[in-house]
Each structure stands twice: as C-alpha cells, then as structure tokens.
Amino acid sequence: MPHRIRQDIRQYKGVWVFIEIQDHVCVLDGALEILSKGRELADRLGEKLLAVMLGLDAEQYLPVVSRYGPDEIIYFSHPSLKHYNSEIFPEILADLIEREKPSIFLFPSTEAGSDCAPRLAMRFFTGLTAHCIDLEIADSEEYGNGILSMKRPAFSGNMLATIICPYTRPQMATVQPGVFSKREISGSSPVVMRREYAYDPDKMRIVSLNPPLRWNKPHVQLEEAEIIFAGGRGLSSRVKFDRLFELAEIMKGEVGATRVPVFNSWCGKERMIGQTGKTIKPKLYVGFGVSGQIQHTASIVDSDVIVSVNIDQNAPLNEISDYVIVEDASVFLGKLIERIKRDIVC
C-alpha cells in the first residue's frame, strides 16, 4: 500500500522529460516539444534539464535528443524496451526517481505517457495534472518559490484552471503533442549516461500467447495541416459531416472534429481537436456548427485565420473568430463546395 512519506522536497532538483520513442523508429515530436519547454523551466530555476529515454538500440536517438538542449541524458537500451510496457517502464523510472529525485517530471499525453505518469504519481504519492496547455515556474508567498504552475482547461465554462503541486515531488504533468514548439539549441552537448537494464522478467504478469500482429493506427496529420475544416454537432448527421471530406479534398486540407462527431462515430478519434485530441496551428480553421467550448478552442487559438459558420450568432466560437458566418452549416458547406469546384473548372 502506498504510504505518505513526508518528503524533504528541497532534496528534489531538476526538470525531467520522458522521451518517448514512436513505433521504435523515431523520437516522438511531442517529447522534443516538451524538452524545449523543459529547457525554459530549468533555466528559470537554475537547475538541470534531463532527458530520460528507454528503447531498443536507443543510441541511435541520442543525436536528435541532444539537439534540443538537455544538460544530461539517461538512457536504457534493451530489446525488451522496444515498445512501451506498462510493467517494465514504470518500474525502471520509479527506480530512477527514487535515486535521483527530480523536482519536475513531464510526459507527453500519449498512450504511453498517460499510462506511465499516473502510475508513478501513485507510487510516489504525488500529484499529476493531465493534458496541460501551459507550464511555467511561479513564486508564491503561500506555497513557496520555484514551483511548477500548470494550466489546463477547466471542466465548465470557458475557463482555464491553474494547478500546482506544492508539497510533494516530483511535480508531474502530461502535455498533448503540438502544445509547445520544439527549438534546437546550437552547440548543445549533454552528458550522456547509459544505465544497465535489469528488469526481472519473472515479475511480468502479462504473458503473450501469440506473436503480435502489427496494426496500423489510422494516421491523420492534423498537426501539420495548413487548412482544417472542422465539423461539430451543428452538422447534425454523418452524411452531412462526410461533405467536409469533399471540401478538404478540393482545397487540399484536412478534416477535423469536435468530440461530438467522434462520439457519434461520424469520424474517428484521430480527427478530434482539443484537450483530449490534437492541437493545431493551421493557416485556416473553419468550424462548421462548432459551439466553441474551451476543451476545443484552447487547441485552435494559434490558427492564423479562424472562421465560424453557425446558426447562432452568439456561439462562443464567434468571439475568437476573424470571420463569422451566421448560416446553416450544411447548407453553407454545400454551396461552398459547389462554388469552389466551379472555380477549379474555370
């Protein structure tokens, strides 16, 4: 049973970032983005930034990780680390935390990060803030100096909540890929430390019965798309939602969605934009029948141009839009497709 240790939190120093390896072929961009943010946090604290990486042939990723400016890299390289494993990874990381005592530990909120971070939080009986959209170091009279201040959308209303974890360490957060920008640091040459993998396979409780089959996730590059047409409940049916694909095809854009179409199976989860979906920065975002709740809008505000097509002239999305079109979303969508097709023919 976890027990509450009165930690001496002053012993805990440094900012750690979990470097996730994607499909055992490359470093997850989201992890490098967090590393760049971690650089800022560490500089502000005057502490070290450390990248932790577990993988198969992990040496190959060292040059990439180094470019993003960690002071130190600790890595483990072993065939058993080819994929994220919910039994092995938390065990190795818990052991590291125990020894090295980081003050802050950040994870991408991917499948792996969302599994690993809460497990470690439970082991060390510390707090975790999931799906953060901003991180900074704050000084507080009441809670002390140099604490991690984490922002995430609040449950209701268009509000952001600021959350801290002042009394326990490490302070932990997960961050959706796309939230921060990655930034290379020239001349960075971190101290690299290899640690030996020593996990006892007899401890594993999950036994694989057959060789696994590769399964390719539907992959949509919303994060890189320059034009995004997003549909919400206001499109009212799958058939109407489907027309977004037509528009996206002729304009070389991508189709995104709020949670409503995803819940109604009009499209897959890989198209969801928002706190629990993707963060986008296109040149153009057009919302068709999207009301504009913060869980969605917090992830679109970096778009160059935002357009709202909504029958309600008071929809919250309108306020953060450059252009507002008060109109039935599917009627407008139909006419727009017609119009643009005509242009292409000419």
Added chain:
Amino acid sequence: MLKIIVCIKQVPHTDKASIDPKKGTLIRDSVERMINPDDLNAIEMALTLRERFGGEITCITMGPPHAEDILREAFAYGVDRGVLISDPCFAGSDSLITSMVLSRAIVKLGTFNIIITGVEAIDGNTGSVGYQISEFFKLPLITKIHKIDILDGSAVIERLYGHEYQQIRVDLPVLLSVNKETNRVRIPALAAINAYFDNPIVTLTMADIGGSEKEFGIKGSPTIVINYESFLQKRGQERISGSTQEKVETFVKKLKKHNILRY
C-alpha cells in the same frame, strides 16, 4: 463464480447543463446528473462476463449522497450490489486521493477477481484513476479489449497495445478499463426496474476505510487549483452577411485575400 467490482462515477450532464452567462461557469443547481458514459460500458462488460462465466457484480461510487442515484440506475441494468463511498471529508479529492479511497474501499469489501473502470470521466478527465488503482493493488490493467475469455483463473484477452494486436494471458485478479469502443451498452430490462428501488445500498464512510480527515479531500490532495481565469482571445469577428450565395462569394474573396485560395 467471478467477483466483479465496477467503479462508476456520477457526472453532470454537460449537454443539458446551463452556463451562467456572466461568470461563464456551470450553474450547479440546474445540473442534471448521469452515469459517466464510459462507466456504462464498464457495467456492460461486467454483465457480459457474469452471463458467460457466472458471478456477482458490485458497483461502487465515491461521491456526495446523491451519487446513490447512479447505483440505483446500475441495479436497473442488473447489477447485484451497490456501495456508496461518501463522507464530507472526501469532497474535493483529486484523482490520486479518489484512487486511494476507491482502492481502500475495495480492500474493505473483501476479495475480488476483476475490477472494471471506465477509461475516463467526462468531468475530471484525467483518465488516471484506473491506472492508480492498478498500482495500488499491483495488478495489471488491460485496455482496448477486443475479446476476453476466462479460463481456469486466467483471463485470455485480445487487445490493441500501441500498434500491436496482441493475444495475452493474465492470471486473475486483474483490472479492465473500457469505453464505448469496447462494447455496446444494453437497454435496461423493464422487469429490473423494481430492483431500482428494492436493492439495498451499503454506505462506507471514512470510519469504514480508515485514515484521518487530513488525508482526504482538498486537504489531502497533492494538487491544488489556485486560480480560474477566463479564456478568451477575442478576434475581429467580421460578420459576413447577405444571402447564402453572397456569403459564399464574400468568403471566397476573403480566402483569396489571405492567399489561401490561389486562382
């Protein structure tokens, strides 16, 4: 016979909730409440397992007294027992403390073979509770289940894991975390409506699970919400007006102006 525990949470019905137009926050009194959507899939998983392998299903929930409503609703689906974990000092617990309370309550309830949770709650959405209960008991948590069989004290499961489709075996006890991709929730049988009223609900308080007030709720939670701020990044909001066709024309012009359409 399987002893199955299902963790369910009462959440506000966001679609029906009204927002205070001035403050932009949820008007609490007007809020309708419901079972967290993923937790209905958790109940469904439990019912299916009981049908196939026999067993007894206990739904547990931590919340204020009105969370009892969702236990009654669970009875209508055919759940056998309901446990309300409620104490004023639990109010404001973050996900770590919620996981602690649920875990300790489960210990109090005795042995079990399977614990089922939803993947995430729509109001907290940390998606952490399942993993943290898994850590508490040092038991594996299986997600993205496509197929499950129980054989001689083990679960044989087909699941998606990262980018692999795997067939695995795990000795019971085990935790399962499910959502709407796992199964389709049945409609409660009319005959079960009586159960809605008749089945007894057990209430556990802090005194039953042990500990002291300062370990729970706002006081015990490692995370503290220190500020709420409104999130509004207002822009020009240029209104495009006219007939539908005129709006389309004006919009196309704007797209050209921004160099998004180039012909």
